[in-house]
Amino acid sequence: MPEEPKTARGRRTRERIVVGAAGLIERQGVEATSLDQVLAAAEASKSQLYHYFADKQALVRAVIAWQAASLVEGVEEGLSRIDSWASLDAWFETLVAHQQAMDCHVGCPIGSLAAELADTDEAARQDLARAFDSWAAHLRTMLDRLRERGLLTPGLDTEQPAYAVLAMIQGGLLLAKTTRDPERLRAALVAVGGYLRSLAPPS
């Protein structure tokens, strides 16, 4: 039976396997990634792998958890600084700049996993839905802050706007990755910025 690592060394081995798998999956997708490739990338043995993961599906779920945690950590920090339209636009620009720096490869790891797995792996779909919900909750906290500062209409329910921002980021990243043009992401973010401004109190 697979188990949680009991020692620091065990935790490092498990993490090396997950990070190695995450990198391969980010570049080539889940289905195209074999366990042999993961072992080579992580410099781990088959017995180490099966010590921590029952099968490939279990490893994939660990990769989703790892990607979701990294993402939420990054997003949380960026979002916590947004308290004005200018700081929102600046955050959007960091997303565009990141895509430019990556030549628009990869896009969003959670989005790519969702596109590949939502219809074929129900447990993974649920994990990914929770990752999106968690990301949307952080966006909502940010939008609530803008509302408290008087930038959005008092009493506005920010749940749907938060999912709209997330949808725009996902769609913009997918278009940017497919066309290799970061302007597609910028167009999406400019639009969602315009939408949010349209929710400002009447001046």
Add this chain to the structure above:
Amino acid sequence: MPEEPKTARGRRTRERIVVGAAGLIERQGVEATSLDQVLAAAEASKSQLYHYFADKQALVRAVIAWQAASLVEGVEEGLSRIDSWASLDAWFETLVAHQQAMDCHVGCPIGSLAAELADTDEAARQDLARAFDSWAAHLRTMLDRLRERGLLTPGLDTEQPAYAVLAMIQGGLLLAKTTRDPERLRAALVAVGGYLRSLAPPS
């Protein structure tokens, strides 16, 4: 050498293979779809397959062309009827209703192909980028019509707004498919509708 079908019967065989492959790929992705599965779904022989397609990659490109053509045909018809905010909202509602009817499975076939192939198959990526560009061009024609009718600011360049609509549809479909909740798509479409209205001439 693979060749184009010369007879009506040949065209039907080739189409049966492409449609069979498209259905499998829609449900499980490119990497998870084997040529043997395609042959079984299309009730075709290996020699028929290789008569028309050099390899799996060539078949995948034919599937992309077929999906892009079906999509643009459907989109073109729906968009041609939009000449007011009410008819735009009605079109958005048909997209949400379609997802509801499908229990939010599948999403957008072109979007799913793009998410899977953009970083691993350069020829497919270019085909998919062209499919997105063609879709955006149809959205642009629709937005130009709204502008000519006085609903958008005179002289507005509709290129980026068209890509924003496409990004919102893609992102909304991905969230709906992952969370199995069509409201996520509706939130995205409401947002892009609000953005477009914010581009109306000052009243």
